[in-house]
Amino acid sequence: MRGLHLLGEWQACPSEIDALHHAEPLRALCRQVVEDAGLAVVGERFHQFQPQGVTGALLLAESHLAVHTWPEIGAVTADLYVCNFSRDNGDRARRAFAALREAFRPQRATEREIARGGEATPDAELLREWLNPDLGFFLRAGRRLAKQRTAFQELEVWDTPALGKLFRLDGSFMSSEQDEFFYHENLVHLPAICHPEPKQALVIGGGDGGSADELLKHPSIERVTVVEIDAAVIEMARAHLGAIHHGALDDPRVELRLEDGLAYVRRDRKHYDLIVLDLTDPGGPSAALYTPEFYSACAARLKPGGALSLHIGAPFVQPRRFAQSLLDLGSTFRCVRPFLVAVPLYGALWGFACASQTLDPRAFSVAEVASRLAARGIAGLRYYNAETHAAMLALPGFVRELLPAHAGENGCGSA
CATH class of the missing domain: 3.40.50.150 (Vaccinia Virus protein VP39)
Structure with missing residues (x-):
């Protein structure tokens, strides 16, 4: 199970992007980014919600890509996992993930990169926040103390090695006790x-x-x-x-x-x-x-x-x-x-x-x-x-x- 897991929460995406709203443009976009990166699609399923929104997944020879959109708030979540058993697919996964993010053009992005299997530990997880589509900030996560989804947003508190207790809303850094x-x-x-x-x-x-x-x-x-x-x-x-x-x-x-x-x-x-x-x-x-x-x-x-x-x-x-x-x-x-x-x-x-x-x-x-x-x-x-x-x-x-x-x-x- 040794592999790389990439998780993204992308917010404030422009409403004119078709892939936010419709299943077929999202399916085409997902296939394009993974195939351009050298990953192999072996199956797919995409579902159109009414009045808006799409959920979809590609089955990959290397594992999977899953995407869900919320057009009403300009939000997208993405989950890409690749197995590195027979070859290292990490760079291919990162290229596909970056291309997908670039296509949605979020004003705010929070991403995590998790090493699965092998000698990976929970401390290997990184907390990330993108300041713009090309530049971001990360720190080692440490231990999550609390997580809650409310009617308004997702709340998290982490105990981090660098900044102590750290508070996040919808994946964005809010405050930490050290700074x-x-x-x-x-x-x-x-x-x-x-x-x-x-x-x-x-x-x-x-x-x-x-x-x-x-x-x-x-x-x-x-x-x-x-x-x-x-x-x-x-x-x-x-x-x-x-x-x-x-x-x-x-x-x-x-x-x-x-x-x-x-x-x-x-x-x-x-x-x-x-x-x-x-x-x-x-x-x-x-x-x-x-x-x-x-x-x-x-x-x-x-x-x-x-x-x-x-x-x-x-x-x-x-x-x-x-x-x-x-x-x-x-x-x-x-x-x-x-x-x-x-x-x-x-x-x-x-x-x-x-x-x-x-x-x-x-x-x-x-x-x-x-x-x-x-x-x-x-x-x-x-x-x-x-x-x-x-x-x-x-x-x-x-x-x-x-x-x-x-x-x-x-x-x-x-x-």
Whole structure:
């Protein structure tokens, strides 16, 4: 049984791809990629679902390829196994798998490569996430502690050798206990320290509790409302991710609302000093939360002088997403400041943004930021400080090239 097993979860595939919707194009595509790679088809079966979607399999002399599509969410799963008993088919399998992925053109991809048989152990499994169709990131999996499929998504917690407990949603890396501070500290403190006295904060997503934990470090905070669509995320965080939230999910100042973030913002009549969009990447339940319409709804819930913060992707490997996010934010907010952090778990220099009608984080000197941190008694942070505040806002040339035309050199423009 010695062989190679390749598993893929591909999301946000373009809807115009026929193989997403129809059995015959999918059958032809699967046959083409395996035959071009030098694998032998000995049987096949494909089934068309109504009103949409396909499941299918090729029987190979070397083993099998199975594919399932969800056109309504632009998702595909693929399972390719080859036996290496009489010859090494590993490279053939990788070529076929890569060609299949390229045909579906996913914006997000998570893949695993598992050595079967021989001396393989569970520790040989790798967790992978593709940043774009040609570039990705992986780490050794270790041991899976929990897995659950909900009405919204698939949740997993892994205990990994490199990053400790690691949280994934739909195969995408969300947070880990060893490096979460790269993400949560900067997402929260850069806008929060610029606000003179933040009292009311809204977190959309953020069911792991990391953003709430950072907000509570500001002594003026009276209420943090966390709106999480999936109750299972909060329960899994309580069970496994205490090193990320430090009990914030059960702090009396934190209000948990289990509902859709878009619906909540549309009907909510409260106003906030800070809104933190602690979201998954665009796609699935979060797709509607990366739109000009949602940003406009959030702006209506901000108090004068308030600010919104969110992550907007990696400018080098996801330049279109990064640039479009800034353009969409700029359609509502007068001042949009991108800032950059290299997040280990995300495998890239990651983009964030602070958006406001009046608050400009670049207007604060190093001395002013240091003074506010001291006055609020915020100490012991592992990334954010007065110097990194300024450094994150300094943009390399290739990032400046992605800024909307109206932003000018400084990154702030008029709505």
